[in-house]
Amino acid sequence: NNTIGNNNTIGNNNTIGNNNTIGNNNTIGNNNTIGDNVQVGDNVTIGNNTVIGNNSTIVSGSTILNSTIPPGTILNGTIINGVLTNGTVSIIIGNFTSPFDYQIINGTLYINGIKTDMSTLTIDYTADVGIYKYAFGCQNVSTPNVGRNITYYIYYYNRGAFPASNVTIIDYLPHNVEYKENSANGIYNNTTHTVTWYIGDLMPVDSWRNDVSTWRLITLTVFVNMPANNTICNNISIMTSTLETDYANNNYTECFDANAPFDPNIKYGPKTVKIGEYLNYLILYYNEGNGSTTDVWVIDEYLDDYLNESTLQIDNNGTYNASNRKITWKLNKTLMPGETGSVAFRVKVREDAPAGAQIKNNATIIFWANVFNFSNSTNTTITTIGCRSDSDCSQPYGKCNKSSLMCYNCTMNVNITGKVFNDANNNSIFDENNEKGIPNVEVQLSYTNGTIVSTTRTDNNGDYKFDLTIPCQNITYIINVNKATLPQGASAPSPSVNININQSQTVVNTPFGVRLPPQEINKNVPVSGASCDKCKAQPYPAISTGGGGGGTTTSTGQQPTGTTEPQKELEITILGKTKANKESEILVTDKNGNPVANSEVVIGGEKFYTDASGKITYKFKNAGELEIFASAQGYNSISKSINVSKRNLNVTVIGKMCLNDMSEIKIVDADTNEGLSGINVTINGVNYTTDSKGIISYVSNNKENFVSIVPVGKYLNYASLTTSLYASECIVACTEWHNLTVIINTERCKSKEGCIVEDTIEISVVDEHKELVRANVSIYFNKKKIYEIYDDKFEYKLEKEGKYIVNASKNCYYNGTATINVKEAKPFDWMPILLLGLLLLIILLLLLLRRKKYVADYEFIKKAYDEGKLEYISDKYKKVYLSLGTYRKIEEEPQLFEAIKHLKNKEVVKVKALGDKGKKIFNKRGDEVIALSEELNAVLLTETEERIKAAKDRDLKFINFEQAYKKE
Missing domain, CATH: 2.60.40.10 (Immunoglobulins)
Known part of the structure; x- marks a missing residue:
């Protein structure tokens, strides 16, 4: 209860008790403690590391240097480098109301990015904990796969201003995953199928930047044991005993589709299968071209004696030929660009199959089977027959490893x-x-x-x-x-x-x-190899024609003195990474590591020969399993299976990503840093395509921007990528200022006397050089923000009468202003518009009645041509559409094609690809012609009973050839 007068200096390391008053113009040294309810006067300087008690008042003109400001402190001055450590900051200055983002730069407080003077500052003791997670497949595969482990990356944070106490995280696992492990001493409860982490105290991070690098990370690994093409959802929550400002971010649900991993024309089979169990195979096919294809066949040659063919089960209407042991699927469908499909079969392993034996299988995918017969082979799957128990293993092999399913303990x-x-x-x-x-x-x-x-x-x-x-x-x-x-x-x-x-x-x-x-x-004859000019010749021994045990002589007449040498062993070593589209050296040595020159190395059917150092250089083409074979004179041949991994993508931001500002994002190869052109990128659900340098331009309207890349086409050897980019609220120091001018275009207003309610106006913004200002311009109508321009202009519908004041603002520009007066609509204002609209409607209806749309299939066109009626049909129906598949069939018949090309040039016939609506219908119906007819709401011209039936089922109008040719 003392009063400290004016113009004093209080030294360091003192304690000022409660309920005191400190006068004006004093200086308080460092490391002092100021008690509760202390009144601090004007122009007082408070030193570093000073702790100010609760409910104190610091009046105007005071300066605070790096001190701790507790709850309840009222500051009526300018903060210079103040450290606001405790709680969520609230402020009321002019039009700015809590909550807000603040920053202190060179002693000046910025609120929501705008410089301001401080009025009243209050601090509440609160935390704000949050949680986020996403799933990631094993082995650098971004899409979680059935039958594999997936890892959840769990991020948690405290974005409040105070520490959070007694923080607990609980992950509620779905029933169709199996718990494996976690990274931070989480406790798994088998009864509740949950994992719980007891975190304790969690310190706050920088709330205004929302920087993910300050978040904490734990991981959780589970095994997916559900069927493919199902969705897995996983819930997680975070709790604290501390009061929070926002509870919405305390829970998070991560969902993903668990599918088989995808590559074009690829076959999947398990790594191991037990004796007597079913072996399941899945074969995927994919149209990575620019046009559709028909007559898709899949052929699997089922060769192994270890399988019981009486148990063979084939999906997707495949047929089995026992004489050549082939399964064939003749798929009566058109495959659009980018579309994929699959077939499957299963068969049991024979009861007498030996544990440890390998079953190898591959398939052939054929497109346009009846015409061009384009074929692609899948990879070869290798499945090892595993044991069920020790009885499956022969002695003294004897034992069955229950996890690897392999017999062990004996070799001979x-x-x-x-x-x-x-x-x-x-x-x-x-x-x-x-x-x-x-x-x-x-x-x-x-x-x-x-x-x-x-x-x-x-x-x-x-x-x-x-x-x-x-x-x-x-x-x-x-x-x-x-x-x-x-x-x-x-x-x-x-x-x-x-x-x-x-x-x-x-x-x-x-x-x-x-x-x-x-x-x-x-x-x-040559010693080895097919190129005899590179091989040394070795003579056969001459055959003795005399009796008895005569010796042998070579063609030179000399007696051979050599003895039989045992075959030596080779080893194959990969020098460097085995990654798609990457060169590596392959070394062939003997068991002692000595290089073996002139060894024959076979990779994917290509032959190479090692140099004097025992090496070849090979560029791996596609990701997946690859077998390498090596052989040399005097050595046993050897093979080595390797896994060629996919390449990785990186997403980088050129410069800085600022909120509500244009940024350039570059997609690069993670190894070469080379930009990748024409790759599809999804950001916050919107699709973009990179330019020739691998760059897209993007305006970040959110602090967190979710980026997803699923490579297709020429980028299939790249792994998928899912990541987040974070935008900051950037305060830009302006080196020069420009003027904004608001232009209101009223040409679309209906009344000659000016704009009325319900009219639409167009607004654009230019600078002092009359150049359009496109990006990040905020538009306010009567001080209410309604839009941000990212293009040349935007449209606005006038909702009520009165005077509209339109303001435009942009960082480093002086605001622009324009006004417009809007009147209430009167009945006669609408009359000319209504009459004109009615007239246009009548004309449109007449045109529609005259110009119906027609879609013809190949069978209809072919019959009309064969009977010489094609010109009549085209004259009668004026506009006939053909699907891409129909047109490609016509292209195969030169004379018919010339006739259609003639009609196409006259704009009577038009070839049309399916739009989004048509593609959806096609995916359901499987008939491109029917899908195009539905999409265009057109009459179907057809000669097939199947399409006539489909048209009736879909309430489509149709006309057969006889009806079309009938005289009207």
């Missing part, structure tokens, strides 16, 4: 050896005294389904050897001799030999007898 080494020899006595038995081996012959080891396991070549004695490490179970291999590597004129050995390896058999010998013509005995 098997040596398969043999000889390719000159069977001089033609008895298929090698006579070591009189018969000699043939060197450099390629021998292939395969599974029964034809997949090559390994290849090798015979040594100088004609011997070959395969060293294998295989599971402890019965396996059947097939051994073939590559006939192309035998000497010219040699008789072929048996085409193949089946090798059944059981668990007790570790060495298998398989000879091949060959008859050589005498003139070929001493010829040279």
Whole structure:
């Protein structure tokens, strides 16, 4: 209860008690504490880090330096670098009312971006917690997929001015997902199927910027176990014991469609399947061209012996041919540009199938099957047969891993050896005294389904050897001799030999007898490869014609001294990232890491040969699984499966994104930073397309702007992207000012005496150079903001009589003003307009009655042409529309096409693509002609019973050829 007089200096680290009065012109030092209910006089300077008590009053002219201002403090002065740490700020100055966004720049307070003097400032102790989440698929796939893990990214924040206490987050999982893990010690409750995080205290972030980088992040991973083409919705909430200013952002619901992952012409099958279970296949097809296609066929060649064909179930009206084991879908539909479709089938794995064996399958997609027969092959799916229990696993393999479904605990080494020899006595038995081996012959080891396991070549004695490490179970291999590597004129050995390896058999010998013509005995053949000029020649050993165990000599007459060398192993290493449209080096080495030069590498049917460092350079084309094969002289062949990942997109803002201002957004390749032209981008539900530099221009009307990119067409090798861009309220320092002029166009007003109520006026804004000002111009009618111009002009309907004052404002421009007087409408004001409108309506009705629209199908046009009545029909109906599919069929018949082209030039016939309405009808009905007729509300000219029935069902008018030709 003391009074401190004027012109004093109060030092540092003091405490001023409650209910005191501090006079004018005082200076209060640093680190002081000022108690509650203290009256602070004029022109008082309060030092740094001073804490001011509750319910104090600081009168005009005072300066506050970086001090803490608690609730209830009244400030009647200018804040210089004040730190408002506690609560939501409310202010009443002129027309500005709470809530608002504030910023302090160089000691001046800006409210809603406008400079102002301060009147009364009050502070309330409140927080504002909020939550946001989105789902993201695994392995850089933005769309969550069925049968995969998805990760929820959960952001939470406090945008109030005070800390939030006892913060708790609860995620209510939907029933069709399975909980896996979370990142921040969340507690999963199996009974309620919820995850709860106890956060504790949550400090506030900068509320006016709404900056997502200040938000906290936790993640939650679940497994999707629901059928495809269903929607999953997940609810999450955040709570605090602290009073909040806004509770609307305390809950969030994230929904997404769980579909099979999408690529054009691709086949999906599971990675593993248990013995006796159904194996499900899904085949997708996609029209990525610019025109429609018909006669879509899908053919799947069902080859594997591990599947029980009696259990085969085929969807989408597919048919199975047991003689060639092919499933064929002949889809009677027209596929529009960008449209996709799918077929599916399922079949059980046989009960006697071996665990660990692989089932490989692919399909062929054919467009225009009856005309051009354009075909595309899908990827090859590889499914491993998994075990159900230990009984499925052969001893001593013995055990079944329940998570991987693979048998384990046993492998065995098997040596398969043999000889390719000159069977001089033609008895298929090698006579070591009189018969000699043939060197450099390629021998292939395969599974029964034809997949090559390994290849090798015979040594100088004609011997070959395969060293294998295989599971402890019965396996059947097939051994073939590559006939192309035998000497010219040699008789072929048996085409193949089946090798059944059981668990007790570790060495298998398989000879091949060959008859050589005498003139070929001493010829040279290449060691390896198809390009013989790059290969060293090696002579066959000469055959001794003497009796007894005579030795062999080479064509040079020298005795061979070499011994049989075992085949060595190769390894394939990818140097760099395996990403679509990206070059990487592929290295082929031996087991010790030594490079193997001149190795043959086969990728996607293309052959390459390694250089002296054992490398090739290869540009990966498409994302997905890829098999790489390598072989070399003296080595076992090897294959390596890799996954080529999709490329990633980045979204960048050029410069700064300001609220209600034009920004440039660039879509780039994440690796090369190259702009991507012609890519479709969706921002807040509106579609845009990038220009040649990958840029779109965008006006941000929201602080948060949701960006979604789902690449199609030439960008299918890019992963989808979903992100948010955040716009700030930018305060721009103006270096120069311009004038605004408001122009009101009253040409559309109905009365000659001026505008009346219900008239429409056009408003545009120009600068002092008469140039249109298009972007971010705010328009006020009688001080009420009604529009922001983003184009040349906008229309406004006059709603009431009186004087309208129209103001235009824009940052760095002086306001422009115009006025217009509006009168109440009188009956006679409308009379000329009504008479003119009635006359126009009558003319329009007469035109409609005379010019009906007609849509003709191919069958109708063809019959009219064949019977010589096409000109009559066209003269009678004046305007006939053809669908794109009909026109393309006509193009295939030159004479008919010339006749239609003639009518098209006369504007009697018009070709029309389906609009949005027609596409929706087509997706439901599957008939392009019917869809076009409905869209145009036209009479259908048809000769097919199917379309006549469809027209009756849809209440469409139709005319067949007989009715059309009938004389009227």
